[in-house]
Amino acid sequence: MKSFLNLFICIISYTTVFAQTLNHEVIDPEGHPKLLGLINKEGLQKDTYKAWFDANHDHYIVNDQLVKTFSESLKDYKIKVFLGTWCGDSKKEVPRFYKVLETANYNLDNLEVIALDNQKEHYKQGPNGEEKGYNIHRVPTFIFYKDDKEINRIVEHPIETFERDIEKIVTDQPYRFNYIAANYIQHLLATKTIDQLNTEETKLVAQLSEFVKGSRELNTLGYVYLRTKAFDKALYTFKLNTLIFPYKSNVYDSLGEAYFITNNYTEALINYNKVLALKPEDKNALEMIQKINLAIKQ
Known part of the structure; x- marks a missing residue:
């Protein structure tokens, strides 16, 4: 007691x-x-x-x-x-x-x-x-x-x-x-709409690839947005990270988590399966897929 x-x-x-x-x-x-x-x-x-x-x-x-x-x-x-x-x-x-x-x-x-x-x-x-x-x-x-x-x-x-x-x-x-790339993304998300940024995606990915310090840079920024419930900005940041680092399992894990939190189970499953394609024994991805399937059944 x-x-x-x-x-x-x-x-x-x-x-x-x-x-x-x-x-x-x-x-x-x-x-x-x-x-x-x-x-x-x-x-x-x-x-x-x-x-x-x-x-x-x-x-x-x-x-x-x-x-x-x-x-x-x-x-x-x-x-x-x-x-x-x-x-x-x-x-x-x-x-x-x-x-x-x-x-x-x-x-x-x-x-x-x-x-x-x-x-x-x-x-x-x-x-x-x-x-x-x-x-x-x-x-x-x-x-x-x-x-x-x-x-x-x-x-x-x-x-x-x-x-x-x-x-x-x-x-x-x-x-x-x-981490100037993360600060640049923060600036863009504060001054432009996500629809506007989506039209500049190819150019932006090419620019950021020169400056970003590994996949953790934008991943950390994405979680700052996610924890403050700025879900659109979190999803945009995590998605952008997958385009810059398509060979990194952790970027799909983070995007999958953001989709799960926002109840988009279809996209969450897609991204956790991408994790498994790169890292077949990933424990978290396997557990999350089970969790998502249970949520869908309910």
């Missing part, structure tokens, strides 16, 4: 919508603590997170001479960071980013840090929708603003180092961040 009550309390704690409070910690249904919403360095140095934050912060050797070349220019920028305290890349990169900013004597009042979730129903979302409008599909993401306009961003990890990447961004040098 006691364990059931503890689980119930954890679920209530996790699912309650809370006001915007600094360094708000929740316990997910599996018993894992995480920060959600607006946070700062003090929150990241709480006991739960201190070990990985301090280790990655203190052990990073900053290129002091390079920082001196952009520290003055950096003062004109505001920065917004989206991370996950559950995310390996965030644990590694965010402490290093803090150390570079501190070396540059950057005013941390101009830094806003937002922790996102990893639960399926809240995938890469903030507790109050803080991520909306920022095209976040990977964490960490570091967005640089000047005069309230986004200038550039660093996505997941630097192209070279934080020092070199920041220097390029704040001194107006050419800089292209990671």
Whole structure:
């Protein structure tokens, strides 16, 4: 009885919508603590997170001479960071980013840090929708603003180092961040209808094939749309991924899942059978086909 009550309390704690409070910690249904919403360095140095934050912060050797070349220019920028305290890349990169900013004597009042979730129903979302409008599909993401306009961003990890990447961004040098194909799709889906995009499909597939970093790039974006119930955008993104990577079983698995969730069992079956054509013993595809057939009979 006691364990059931503890689980119930954890679920209530996790699912309650809370006001915007600094360094708000929740316990997910599996018993894992995480920060959600607006946070700062003090929150990241709480006991739960201190070990990985301090280790990655203190052990990073900053290129002091390079920082001196952009520290003055950096003062004109505001920065917004989206991370996950559950995310390996965030644990590694965010402490290093803090150390570079501190070396540059950057005013941390101009830094806003937002922790996102990893639960399926809240995938890469903030507790109050803080991520909306920022095209976040990977964490960490570091967005640089000047005069309230986004200038550039660093996505997941630097192209070279934080020092070199920041220097390029704040001194107006050419800089292209990671996963630019996913960001381009986000832009297109925000500015055009899917019918319009379907007429440009062949050209778009050819363009994206040059820039996309493997099948996981658009797959991750598709799940961001799927978990936020933007089903048309999710289906479009997953379908586009199958056209770019027709030999990858995982792209058909994701498209099949999206069709299943939207109750299009015919298309779901088609895609899970494509998975089996490429990977005959795929356990998930076999289980999903059984599940779909049961749903059809009902």
